Amino acid sequence: xxxxxxxxxxxxxxxxxxxxxxxxxxxxxxxxxxxxxxxxxxxxxxxxxxxxxxxxxxxxxxxxxxxxxxxxxxxxxxxxxxxxxxxxxxxxxxxxxxxxxxxxxxxxxxxxxxxxxxxxxxxxxxxxxxxxxxxxxxxxxxxxxxxxxxxxxxxxxx
Numbered sequence: 001x002x003x004x005x006x007x008x009x010x011x012x013x014x015x016x017x018x019x020x021x022x023x024x025x026x027x028x029x030x031x032x033x034x035x036x037x038x039x040x041x042x043x044x045x046x047x048x049x050x051x052x053x054x055x056x057x058x059x060x061x062x063x064x065x066x067x068x069x070x071x072x073x074x075x076x077x078x079x080x081x082x083x084x085x086x087x088x089x090x091x092x093x094x095x096x097x098x099x100x101x102x103x104x105x106x107x108x109x110x111x112x113x114x115x116x117x118x119x120x121x122x123x124x125x126x127x128x129x130x131x132x133x134x135x136x137x138x139x140x141x142x143x144x145x146x147x148x149x150x151x152x153x154x155x156x157x158x
């Protein structure tokens with residue numbers, strides 16, 4: 001949908017925002033090449049926004065500064081509360097944080113609303129990327145036989 005997305009970005013004056021397709025990270029994870037990204041997150045103040053089952057990321061992958069829990073389904077239904085908690089986090093810890101969203105389709109709405117208020121932070125929607133590191137093989141690529149514990153460990157440099 002590249003042409004349609006480009007048109008939307010032009011029409012809404014959003015071309016100044018740098019966008020990257022989430023599959024870039026999924027492919028890196030599948031291929032055992034995610035560690036450079038994980039290493040960068042480990043060196044940053046990171047906030048995870050996602051469902052409860054991602055809490056083990058602190059021990060598995062990224063020692064996050066804060067975890068903001070959202071419902072497993074329909075995070076948008078709690079939009080006001082979630083955005084208020086994110087803004088409170090920014091108030092508490094300041095700028096330069098990496099906000100990592102695993103909130104389904106609502107991620108794009110959260111990021112669009114928040115970047116205007118918190119422009120000195122980083123926002124990234126990684127979707128289901130972290131699921132497999134928390135014991136959930138929620139996507140087809142995660143269930144491939146060659147996507148095994150050796151690859152997962154390589155992604156985390158373990």
